[in-house]
Amino acid sequence: MAQLVQQYLDRICAEHKGVTDGALADYIPELASVDPDGFALSLSSADGFIYESGHSAREFTIQSISKPFTYALALDQIGAAAVDAKIGVEPSGEAFNEISVDSTTKIPKNPMINAGAITAVSLIPAAGPDERFAMIQDFYSAFVGRRLEVDDEVYASEKATGSRNRAIGYMLQSFGVLDDDPDEVLDVYYRQCSLRVTTTDLAKMGATLARGGVNPQTGRRVTDAAVVKRTLSVMVTCGMYDAAGDWVSAVGMPAKSGVGGGIVAVLPGQLGIGVYSPLLDPKGNSVRGVRVCRSLSEQLGLHFLTVARDSRATLRAIYEPSDGIRVYETHGDLLFSGAEQVVRIADRERNSFDVAILDVSRVDDIDSAARALLSGMSAALRADGKAGYLVDPDGMVIRSEPELEAIRYMTVDDAVAAAQAWQARGGVSPR
Template identity: 65%
Template sequence: MSTLATVAVLVQKYLDDILAEHADITDGAVADYIPELASVDPSSFGLSLELSDGYVYESGDSATEFTIQSISKPFTYALAIDQVGTDAVDAKIGVEPSGEPFNEISVDDQTKTPKNAMINAGAIAAVSLIPGADAQQRFERLLDFYSACAGRRLDVDEDVYNSEKATGSRNRAIAYMLQSFGVLDGDPDEVLDVYFRQCAIKVTSSDLACMASTLARGGVNPGSGIRITSDAVVQRTLSVMMTCGMYDATGMWATTVGMPAKSGVGGGIIAVLPSQLGIGVYAPPLDKNGNSVRGLRACQSLSAQLGLHVMSVTRESRSTIRATHDIAAGVRVYELHGDLLFAGAERALRIVEHDSDEVDVAILELSRVDDINDVARRMLAGMRQSLNRRGKEGYLVDPDRRVMPAGSATASAVIFPTVAQALDAAGAR
């Protein structure tokens, strides 16, 4: 098994099991108010997860392309803030949940502006704020931004674009309403043309995971290392996603999944765990709120099984390898500290795997670990088996068995109370 592959197997199994758990769900229906969307395969199901260092896990139909639809909204909102500033955007678009369907023809009673950027009215207003001499230049700026976040050049599904344009009467009503209130400065038809095109941009679940991971990194694409936008822009965008991104199911999503997110009627969902990872899901059948049924349930399972709820990871950024020590030839001690949850454990084990070409015995010293969840505990316990398959050895040091208490989750681990005893077992003293 190649370098990194054994760690990948541990995480890959979680994704594959979650996909299998929900694959047979037939609830919901594909969107049919846009004719081209009615022809998609309802059984398609893709799940992708990208860590903040660019490492990607994929399961199912992760390479299947579909149109981004409303998942475009947070990225256009981010670009608008990036280009014209927060004050200019706030003057045209609010940040409060609407309490109405995403395509409602309405504005805030007091300000006469859209209530947020995650509904159609707000998204159309955000498009109008993107600088450009004409519709084509404005769209190219949007496409460049989306592509930079995705790490590859994206393009448009022309059939879906034409279908949306031909059936977009409700969005035309919204645009002309916004013009009447002074929210749109440009030609409503020109703004709408850009809006219809942005919704028809083709992505995969892995593209969405990369776009989400770019937001998780504060605007830096994890693969290219290129800064796409600023931390401040991302903070505002994620805040509005958290409170408004899942339509009328946002409260339920926030409590059960707990990550800033956005769904689209094409069947996609994007979710962001700040500083840690991004998730992309594709499963076309939608519930009454316009959210992917299987996608929502898969994200609930991911959050529960991997401990991803944002309220449980406030100190995760401190979870890392504090120091490494080469004690003897082929023996390396890794000192871990902070809170060790899924993302931190995955990164630590991937570093151990990377080092295993030159290290025969890896010792993880856990006395400075503050907290750990079950998935991280199982991953650490599986380290020894992974290394053994490559002819290597792995030990854990947990003085009081506080981090790794005795039980089935630690059955495969060899745990010592001190580093000295682990070194004796490795024959390094």
């Protein structure tokens, strides 16, 4: 039944497969030579289950997606007060590579523009650039759950063409923001941006943020919840550069883009998303990546203001009222992430029952994505030689689908009786 979610993702990718708008980031020569047709989407649930669509194994460089993670490392290592003394948290309204600082404070406006990101690198406490980069590399790798490596060609290309970033570095030194040699700090910055990732890596990084700093696959705490809260807050307001307002209103997830074509998005408490498509809009965001994230948000109800109550939507109980019959009892507001959890748990346990009964009688609200997933459970079970029934007295899931009325019951007792009759007939449904 996990294929029900997979079908959603595959369909959303198919909707945008033909998009060819945008251009490669040709100001970094190595990025100008990548395959413009590369396209992938990965999603990690908060418990670490991964869905992938497209070229999800294809590696690309992390670029500016690195910025919130180095900012998080700085917060983790030296604390918010010390970081705030060097980097602001206000949206800049400027291009990501603008050579500027705040006119009043003379510090970078936020950590998601180049000036702030370069400053964040300088704040990582280390004896030298190699040790500093090793700390960054280890930190990112802990978010992913595997060791990330540098793309040497991209690193060399960025370093050779980084005049604008060198100007930013020396500007920061002139204002007393950088205490270390600007060229050494910039070398670490170029290496950090050149780390290779996949969309699945990004989804795992997003899921680790969604879990408050705990990698859901390894179980390792990478950083603490206070660091994650601050990092996600800045991602909401500044992560998509001067398109942040459009992003928040249309997509509604903390996110960060990179000129390598990647986007990481986070739904706190629930999931992480990684998207890749290297054709960029004038603001440096992936054209197709933004459209995919917008479709995901709209079709799966992922806007963080929509899902504020979804943390209450859980499986209330799982029990067996009779041999071979399993009841999955839900409650609260059942949206996409809650429905995904239900169908995946039922899928994982399907060899342990003949009949699954989904009880939604205590559900307060449900969205269209969750409704579609749950409606598809019965067909998926039938294809596996089993049966699925629904306790839905208020028509939360089944509204105008007459073909599904046969599996709908008013009470759990009625559904159990029907399940026992199905078993007695040898697993044959009445005609």
